[in-house]
Amino acid sequence: MGVLEWLAVFVPIVTYLLYRWSTATYDYFREKKIPFVKPYPLFGALWPIFSGKLHPVDATILGYDMFPGRRFSGFFTFRTPSYLIHDPALAKQVLIKDFDHFTDHTSTILPDVDPVLGRNLFFMDGQRWRHGRSGLSPAFTGSKMRNMFVLLSNYVDGAMKRLAQDAGPRKMELELRDLFQKVGNDIITSISFGVDVDSIHNPNNEFYKRGQKVTATGGIQGFKVFLTTVIPGSVFKFFGVKVLPKEAADFYVDVISKTVKQREEYKIVRPDFIHLFMQARKNELKEDKADEELKDAGYSTVEEHLQSTTRGNQHTDLDIAAVAVSFFFGGIETTSSVLSFVLYELCLNPTIQHKLQDEIDLVRDQLEGNPLSYEVLQKMKYMDMVVSETLRRWAPLGIVSRKCVKPYTFEDHDGTKVTVEKGHIIQIPLQSFHRDPNFFPDPYRFDPERFSDENKHKIKQDTYIPFGSGPRNCIGSRLALMQTKCVLFYLFANFSVEFSEKMDVPIKLNKMALSYTAQNGFWFHFAARGVKT
Numbered sequence: 125m126g127v128l129e130w131l132a133v134f135v136p137i138v139t140y141l142l143y144r145w146s147t148a149t150y151d152y153f154r155e156k157k158i159p160f161v162k163p164y165p166l167f168g169a170l171w172p173i174f175s176g177k178l179h180p181v182d183a184t185i186l187g188y189d190m191f192p193g194r195r196f197s198g199f200f201t202f203r204t205p206s207y208l209i210h211d212p213a214l215a216k217q218v219l220i221k222d223f224d225h226f227t228d229h230t231s232t233i234l235p236d237v238d239p240v241l242g243r244n245l246f247f248m249d250g251q252r253w254r255h256g257r258s259g260l261s262p263a264f265t266g267s268k269m270r271n272m273f274v275l276l277s278n279y280v281d282g283a284m285k286r287l288a289q290d291a292g293p294r295k296m297e298l299e300l301r302d303l304f305q306k307v308g309n310d311i312i313t314s315i316s317f318g319v320d321v322d323s324i325h326n327p328n329n330e331f332y333k334r335g336q337k338v339t340a341t342g343g344i345q346g347f348k349v350f351l352t353t354v355i356p357g358s359v360f361k362f363f364g365v366k367v368l369p370k371e372a373a374d375f376y377v378d379v380i381s382k383t384v385k386q387r388e389e390y391k392i393v394r395p396d397f398i399h400l401f402m403q404a405r406k407n408e409l410k411e412d413k414a415d416e417e418l419k420d421a422g423y424s425t426v427e428e429h430l431q432s433t434t435r436g437n438q439h440t441d442l443d444i445a446a447v448a449v450s451f452f453f454g455g456i457e458t459t460s461s462v463l464s465f466v467l468y469e470l471c472l473n474p475t476i477q478h479k480l481q482d483e484i485d486l487v488r489d490q491l492e493g494n495p496l497s498y499e500v501l502q503k504m505k506y507m508d509m510v511v512s513e514t515l516r517r518w519a520p521l522g523i524v525s526r527k528c529v530k531p532y533t534f535e536d537h538d539g540t541k542v543t544v545e546k547g548h549i550i551q552i553p554l555q556s557f558h559r560d561p562n563f564f565p566d567p568y569r570f571d572p573e574r575f576s577d578e579n580k581h582k583i584k585q586d587t588y589i590p591f592g593s594g595p596r597n598c599i600g601s602r603l604a605l606m607q608t609k610c611v612l613f614y615l616f617a618n619f620s621v622e623f624s625e626k627m628d629v630p631i632k633l634n635k636m637a638l639s640y641t642a643q644n645g646f647w648f649h650f651a652a653r654g655v656k657t
């Protein structure tokens with residue numbers, strides 16, 4: 125690693141910039157009389173990201189506050205004209221009603237360059253995405269989550285009890301991003317690779333070590349992922365730049381192949397994703413009746429818009445490995461970010477922490493020693509309110525992107541019309557919606573009551589979209605909510621939490637990471653419940 129690897133990334137950027145320099149101009153929005161963020165030479169709106177001045181999300185959403193009262197504004201991604209949507213109703217048109225014009229994400233990784241990440245839904249385009257999505261959807265229904273809950277809950281319960289034993293009567297200082305990444309790693313390793321690991325006590329296991337590299341949002345790995353959002357997949361292909369190193373890809377495919385072989389040979393059934401894909405191979409993976417009853421996993425869960433089908437999806441071991449790796453990619457950073465911010469807010473607001481603990485204690489009493497179930501967790505109202513409010517205040521992905529695939533006309537309030545051209549980029553600033561005082565009064569106040577039964581009807585439609593929206597929304601929203609709530613349940617059942625001296629309060633955000641995280645870590649003291657801190 126080192127200079128050569130960085131060079132292998134910079135050469136394509138420079139070549140692409142020079143090419144764009146000769147083929148596009150910065151007069152685009154001026155000629156069309158659309159308000160736009162003044163571009164930096166060559167980099168457009170991206171220079172503050174490259175120079176480390178602004179977080180990628182903050183650099184992208186500048187136009188929202190700069191041009192209030194508009195339905196959209198312009199900015200340049202390098203030299204490509206891009207639109208920022210200010211009006212949630214227009215966002216809905218792009219994401220749902222006229223989805224056919226905006227089927228693709230801006231990031232594309234081609235499978236012939238990167239066989240594993242190129243098969244990740246997030247990076248797929250057009251027909252390949254449609255086929256992949258409809259094949260994967262039946263694996264994320266309520267009943268499949270309920271079956272998987274047993275694996276997840278046993279792991280989290282055990283992990284928190286072991287932590288409580290480690291702490292004993294003392295208060296224990298922990299960096300939570302690290303803790304939650306380990307927990308997330310072990311959960312995804314269990315439910316998607318069928319392997320049990322304990323990264324809290326054995327961080328040297330292969331899955332954690334490799335997962336750390338695969339999911340890094342900083343350093344060269346994070347930079348390459350960021351580049352996939354601004355440089356076309358064909359440029360990566362031309363220069364042979366891979367995001368996932370080949371030896372890591374080979375490791376994951378090998379694990380899946382061995383596990384599948386073993387399960388077939390010994391007829392092993394385990395309620396995890398490998399089992400679901402083995403069923404899909406035999407055309408046996410379907411939605412079942414219980415899915416209808418279990419649809420509601422919480423306020424934030426998104427709906428599935430595409431017709432699910434597994435017909436014609438002959439998953440190879442490589443396909444299964446690719447899906448499993450995609451869960452590392454999409455699931456660990458995001459859920460550990462939400463969990464870290466829940467704890468940050470609950471330490472700032474101890475009354476909310478106590479209220480959540482009261483609900484947890486009540487549920488534990490009612491369980492009378494029986495294990496926690498998926499249904500019981502879904503019914504915990506205050507838990508849902510706390511998680512929903514955290515997803516509003518600190519949405520892990522602050523923007524949702526689409527690429528225009530068929531020309532489309534936008535109209536502003538004053539009647540100005542503009543036709544978005546094929547290849548142009550659309551950004552939906554969900555973070556700006558979530559923090560707009562017109563939609564959420566006093567938006568910087570952490571207030572779970574916004575999501576209470578009495579208040580939630582006041583939330584304006586389409587302004588709350590932490591998991592995106594429409595056919596391309598987050599396929600893992602049920603899993604993410606189940607995992608987040610389960611960790612919070614066992615964590616607050618065992619511990620009370622407060623800031624350690626090392627924690628920056630108010631938080632200082634890391635501008636160089638793709639998702640939101642604390643610059644100097646999330647530092648907390650854990651004290652076993654009943655023990656005074």
Ligand code: HEM
Nearest residue numbers: 245246451454455458459521591592593596597598600604
């Ligand atoms: C709190 C945790 C999470 C948040 C906030 C989150 C958020 C998002 C968002 C905003 C998108 C883009 C949606 C759009 O373009 O409209 C997305 C896509 C996606 N997420 Fe998540 N996510 C989370 C957890 C997960 C988990 C646990 C998984 C899987 C195990 C997952 C898998 C995916 C995949 C595969 C996509 C791409 C879907 C497609 O292109 O069809 N996510 N997520």
